[in-house]
Amino acid sequence: MSAGRGPGRVPGPVRDLWLGVRFAFAGGREGWTRALLTAVGVGLGVALLLLTTAVPNALAERDRREEARSDHTYSQRDIPKADDTLIVLDADTTFRDRAVRGRLLEAEGPDAPLPPGVAAFPAAGEMVVSPALRDLLASDEGRLLRERLDYRVAGTIGEQGLVGSKELAYFAGGEGLAKRLGHTSGARIDHFGNDDLTPSDPWDPVLLLLVLVVFVVLLMPVAVFIAAAVRFGGERRDRRLAALRLVGSDSRMTRRIAAGEALAGSVLGLVLGTGFFLLGRQLAASVEVFHISVFPSYLNPSPALAVLVALAVPAAAVLVTILALRGVVIEPLGVVRTAKPARRRLWWRLLLPLGGLALLFPMIGQGDDGGNFNQYLVVGGVMLLLVGITALLPWVVETVVARLGPGGISWQLAVRRLQLSSGTAARMVNGIAVAVAGAIALQMLFAGVEGNYTKASSYDVSRAQMSVDVPDGARTAATVAQYRETEGVREVTALSSAYLGDRRGEEASYLQITVADCVSLREVASLPSCRDGDVFAVKGAQYDSDNDHLTEPGTTLWTDPDETAASGDRAVSWTVPRDIRQARPREDPTGYERGGILITPGALPERLGAAASARLFISLDPSVEDAYDHVRNTAARLDPAVQPMTWQREESNERFAAIRTGLSVGAACVLALIGASLLVSQLEQLRERRKLLSSLVAFGTRRRTLGLSVLWQTAIPVGLGLLLAATVGMALGAVLLRMTDAAVRVDWPSVLSMTGVGAGVVLVVTLLSLPPLLKLARPDGLRTE
Template sequence: MTSALRDLAFGLRLAFTGHRPWGRLVVTAVGIGLGVVVLLGAATIPNVVAAQAERENARNPVAPGDAPGVGVLVAHSNMLELGQTYVRGLQLRELRPDAPVAPGLERNPGPGEVVVSPALQELLRAPGGELLRPRLPAEIVGVIGEDGLTGPGELFFYAGSDSLSPRSDRVDGVVDHFGESGQYGTTAFEPDAQLLLLLGIAVLLVPIVVYVAATARLAEAARQRRLAAMRLVGATSAQVRRMAAGESLAGAVLGVALGWLLLVLVRPAVEAAAGLGELSIFGSDLRPVWWLALLITVGIPVLAALVTTTSLRGSIVEPLQVARRTAARPRKLAWRLVPVVVGLLGLLSFGISGVSSTGGTQGFVASVVLVLVGVPLLLPWCVERFVGRLGGGSTAWQLAVRRLQMTSGTAARSVSAIAVVVAGVIALQTLLGTIGSKVADPVPEPEVTAGPLTIESGLPEDPAALERAVKELQALPGVLAAHSTESTVLASDNSRAQWTVHIADCGQIAALAAVPECADGDVFAATPDQKTDHLAGTALLLSNSYYGEADRPTPERPATWTVPGPVRPATVATTVPGNYPDLLVTPAAAAGIPASTQQVRLEVELAPTASPDLIERIRNVAAAHLVEPSTSGKAPSLGSDPKEQRDAALAAVRLALLAGALVVFALIGCSLFVSAAEQIQERRRPLAVLGAVGVPRRTLWQSLLVQNAVPMVVAAALATVTGLLIGVLVVMAEGEGAVIVDLPGMLGLFAFAAASVLVVTALSLPAASRAARPEGLRTE
């Protein structure tokens, strides 16, 4: 044990000594640190989801069960709309002084008061926020604390009220505390979405692990020469391995420490950026899962040590191979194919049988990971075989090709992570393109800029409120017409049929349907066969949820209404929404329907040139006079139809994939640059000789560009083939039909790869120019 520790300590000392050790050590630590912070960020995802679910649970109102009438009365969870933005909230009414206080508050708001989240406060202050302000109580008395929000960007409010009835069906009920674990404890993903999410995580994280492993082998040639010299002077194979492990541990441990420091430093920036959109994360929630953090903290140094000692296998067995700088033996293909073949066979089996269970999903993702891990194993062999067949050409070409033939392994490792991310993203793009083509609507619908808008709400207690709402709506610029009806949903005694009953006078009925002569007391029905004689005298159950305290139905006293006769046929206009057959009833005939069971429906005709903010003004009018109004229909600011929303969601996922790939490219670009700089450092003498004999700088620069571009071309070709194979098998497993290749997305990835080659080459030019100076020979 003492000897092993001595060897490790000697390896650590080697990392801090020698020619320019700090530059090499810092570069290794920075590369590993960047990879570690990405892995630690991924390890925080479970805790972020759990923390958001815990806060959601904490403000969930819970009924006491056996003790009604105590605590806090909580209204329906309100949902307000402002364009495409949704604002949630809870209305509270205290029934006792000791009522529990909602999470994030010092006290519950009183009647007419509202407490808003910081993001909602900013929204109300922003341009356009004044359109939402009328729908909130008059006075904002505070800001919700962190305990009452799922994230810094959540739009949420608590509002006080004194009009909520403990027995009204319009409220969630009487509660005595907040917080019910398990209510929101898990995030429900559709199977397809869950599979897509897991594949996305694998595609973006596997390249990071490959990148960390490649970073651990920076300055490998110099390390091999030093340790091979140790072997020549008498060090045993085991001692050399321990020395190599100790040297690599220095950079890996510093990199892990740097990764943790970066995670702490980026928390405020993540909170500020995530709070701007739908993604909303508190910086305090960015805590990695302990066992994942331990695995990363311990596993990365172990991985670095294993990669380093594995790379020395030739030097330990035959140290003169390094000392003489001879060409390495050709790489063998058989063992490199094992992960790819196993992964593809797994994907093929899932493609035949499908992905159904959770275990099946995990096995499917594991198969994808195996194929992705096989890419960096195959790439060195592919690069070696490709450059081995390249022949003569210009001077720059021959310089680059000869260098690649001597160090093809280093060139392949520098682009291996890029090959993995390109293969994975191509596979996901293929799946998304296939899904998008499958759900696309082949028949374009005519564009509708505006149309009828429907407002539904409970019947207000003040009979004049509905009339005032109609008048104010008609006075809004852009509103062509507005009329109202009262309705309820009824079911027959045998519950086999349901009816939407519209209560309106004859003038309103004439606007809604084609009917014969009408008088107060008449009843009309819209039926497919126009047969209505059997409806007269039918007893219908009141199935609407808007019940008051006095007429709440019970099993002993069900609420019913008998259809008066005669019932005449009517043809209902298409502007009357509803999924049930319609009964059009005049006020005298509807006398037996309790007012509190009725709801109001307003039809608003909008001008085609109506302004986009008209819908918000309509909502404000409805909120001022009606009970919990909701809007539906086509209007300028209601947003896109389901197909457009679906297409937008797919486009957003594609954009997120490209953005993630760009981030990984930027991260791996650091490794490319460092690898290029290290090779230039190792080639100081040959470059100085070329400069001394008069080789133009332009030739050296062209050689450097070819040297960076050729491995990238091979990596892109291998990644394309692998990515398409994965994509086809994933589509087969999902049963999505014909495979659609996303050519624009692939071109975008290739553009990223080409840009990385150009940027790395440009950054390497100054170092190559300095190394090519003839005076560099005097320093050797």
């Protein structure tokens, strides 16, 4: 009875697949080495895919913990003091370019709520800190921050009270905080967590398009690398398959056995990938990328997506292997691969990018006003364009290397090798080409729509770089003196403001008064001349033109009754003097035109001065290191709840900035995968050519020549791949820009930088592969058993 026909026998195709699995693991050192290289390549891709499936859960967990520790909002209700109430004041700060979350706490009763992650309230003069802040304060780098946070460390914040392992945060104990409510950002609360959540604003279509393209661009190189990894050791495998044909297997059985080998490597790759992911998950707590950190518990892949990865990777490995063997004739006496292969055809390779353009074309010109972009067409179109690179690159490499002329020995060795196996060289470069093309398209899209989400701020950073409020009850002159004595401060401009009305009632019309010395007043108005005791009326300002009549001499003005009632004072009146002078408005350092009345200190009644609030504009010496932090230390010494504001030239939409940060983090992970996978692929290529390299050395070829030949073999396909990637990337970027109704403009710095990064990764990998090359290129490599 023939095999496979009896009852209970395993079907032939299954038996063939199982035989391939056995060859992968029972083929001696050669089989194990190939299976291990395949598994490592697949495993690196699987680890990144699992990380990607864990991203939604990580973001959701960060949001949940941020929500759980929320302490006050602008719209929350006022509650009376009770045994279960707690006073919370904001005491955030910044150390260099890192944000530090801070809160001052005072429990008003034994049942006051504890913040998440805190075991007990810190006493006055003590604080509990996050592990990252504790380590920073204990280091030499944290010397300036220790001066600012002048509390004794009494404990550590637990994981439930933090959104990331590297977050800088603290809770400090305070006294008499209730009297400061209303003057600083804070509230009396009876629980943590936000009860009055309002639905977030919907995302506009362009930002959703950015998110979709970011995910496709980051995941496509991973899929390409996995597809390339399952074909490691293809030439040796085909020779083994020829031996199977010699003992009687037919072509279909041979292909199924090859698919079984690939299946074994991919399943082992799943195991290794899971191990890489779990290892990386544990190491995640010690890594911070662009100030984003997570705890290992955040990185839990979605079960459905994890199952999809577990099924898709082996299926893709089998499919790729079967498709790869369609162009190989495996006969009992050898593999018909050394004969001159048929030239690759171009027409069907062009169908992929053209199909991608066809999917994206209906959405051109849609912009923000045409509704959401069809996510299926976006994903399908971008994928087809990027996959088109992997189809076009083998044809480009084959066409170019066939026309390369003679040169030195190293050049000839490299060119001849590429002419014999251009497909293998193209597969090595496919991943980097896809990554670079996607990055170029994204950078063009970001640059094209950046103007809609990023704008120049109104602050004039040439006149001041920071601003800070004078604490309530503090003397402005004394506070100014403290800041002027601070290291790195070049100039301090103090402007006090209040609003006065023409009557004491809700129907009053108000105008702004600004109190400052003559030097500071010249920062907000053009004055004819000035000395202490002068008063000026500013007419024609941008926002006060309707109240110019209140500056007429003899007009009686009153302080805002709401402000005076809050401070416990009675309303104060003031009469516009007869000798008031005229001045022209000028934008202050914040870009605001102040109107109303300007008063020098000598003309200001004491009671009216008490109703004004002062703000300081600080100009820094750029040559002084950590000048910003010296100013923050002075502010913390005067009042820990006062937070100096650092001015920026640009203001960005938070969601746009978050997407750009996410792209940077994802690109860093993908680049690491690219480097590791390329290194594994290079080592596999060297291993397959071990005997050839040994033969060349035995005939007198210098190792330097072999090293240069490896560099040429990498440089030629990489150069062609990057050129193709730049072309496709710019085309995709142009289409995406037209979809958002933005002007098409090539961001050449981004194109060149992305291309340079891709070339740099390949160069580093090539240099790392030179030591193994020199080790393999020895005459004793010809020995065999």
